[in-house]
Amino acid sequence: MRKIYILGAMACMFAACKPSVTINNPVSAGNATFTNYLAIGNSLTAGYSDHSLTISGQVNSYPERLFEQFSLVAGNAGAKGPFIQPLLVGDVGYPTAKLVLGTIEDTCEGTFSLGPVTDSDPLNAADGNRYVSPANHGQINNIGVPGIRVADYPVAGYCALNPYAQRFYQDVNGTPMDELIYMVHNLYPTFFTFWLGANDVLGYATAGGQGNGTGNAVPIAGNIYGTNDITPTAVFERIYDSALVVATSTGASGALINIPDVTSVPFFTTVPANGLYLTRQGQADTLNALWQTQFPNILFHIGYNYFIIQDNNGNTRQAVPGELILLTVPMANLTCYGWGAKSPIPSQYVLTTDEIQFIRAATKTFNDYIYQESLKYHLAYVDMNTYLGTIASGISYNGIKYTAQYVTGGAFSLDGIHLTQRGYALVANQIITTINAYYHSTIPLTDVNKYQGIQFP
Secondary structure, three states: OOEEOOOOOOOOOOOOOOOOOOOOOOOOOOOOOOOOEEEEEOHHHHOOEOOEEOHHHHHOOHHHHHHHHHOOOOOOOOOOOOOOOOOOOOOOOEOOOOEEEEEEEEOOOOEEEEEEEEOOOOOOHHHOOOOOOOOOOOOOOEOOOOOOOHHHOOOOOHHHOOHHHHHHOOOOOOOHHHHHHHHHHHHOOOEEEEEOOOHHHHHHHHOOOOOOOOOOOOOOEOOEOOOOOOOOHHHHHHHHHHHHHHHOOOOOEEEEEOOOOHHHOHHHHOEOOOOEEEOOHHHHHHHHHHHHOOOOOOOOOOEEEOOEEEOOOOOEEEOOOOOEEOOOOOHHHHHOOOEOOOEOEOHHHEEOHHHHHHHHHHHHHHHHHHHHHHHHHOOEEEOHHHHHHHOOOOEEEOOEEEEOOOOOOEOEOOOOOOEOHHHHHHHHHHHHHHHHHHHOOOOOOOOHHHOOOOOOO
16 A cells, blocks of 8 residues: 655664773863843743743753853963853643654554654743743843744834743843844943844744745835744844944954754654555545546656645645755644545645745855954854754764754754754864854863753653
């Protein structure tokens, strides 16, 4: 019978630790001063993981790892605590429950397998998740807001659009730029990390291109852009620079982190476009007869076949090499109800070739600008795009291999976009490596393998 295969997903992998030799160099800040460290960013900065924000994710964020390593510098140049994050009161997830590995039933096959399931009821505002900084005059060192875009920074009353910002923003009626100004003047940072921009392309990608990807989007109201649109280049550049003016206003040094290629993460690579497997010629003949009259270019054969999709131009066709099926596609509809074989996969679950090109072109344009900003403000430039891209082919840390494989790769969490605790530690080490090279510091790397990856039941 016809079956759907997710190539490589859920395969069990085990790796053994190998002995390593550590050479201890004197820890030095070099040309940087880490005394007051501020982390500016989005969900990746906040420690978001498994489709939610949790306290365990927050305390294992990459800014937390950076602060710990910056604190190893002796004297006035080392980071001084406390490093304050707007911590939640619980660990089930806010405002949606986190994902965990659990038992999923294939209703048409009658089989069970491990897969992501919702953990429990999420925390919400009634649970007391409005954060109030205790006895520190509103000091917060990590102002990462899940979902925030560069385009959102001038939006007044942004808290009404984003519950993560509402949790800790000082002025719920102000703009994210107002909040940045307040936090910078309050903390007076000597060093900052700045990782913004991924959401300016990610919303378009996760919506299956159901928005404007040309870079010519117009506001839907006032200065608010649609969450499914790629931010226009001129808007991105103007606001990004304005935010950097604020971040550097205290004379702080820092590091700018560029935007990853979001199409390379498991959310887009787990379900293969050619995942329709036919075991008998009769199956192929039946499908060919179904489609031949209206769509003669659709052809099936024994073995792996490309799914039938609907693109955003309304065309029904077979996917082509390089096109992507989103992880959010309902698997039961593929395995039980003929999506991709007897009927097309709807366009919101597909990234076509032209949509992928929009995403990658915008990412390159934004990253080129971020690099120019690093030169303009004399800041370290962390090429996270290239680094996270290497995870697709695998990287090793002290004998443990990390890949972009869904579930088993170790670096990405169950939402397929955000990182595990180990993934965030890998990111922290890449940032430290870049900082050391740029500022001539000798900050030691953190031990990635002591943190958690995906937890199996």
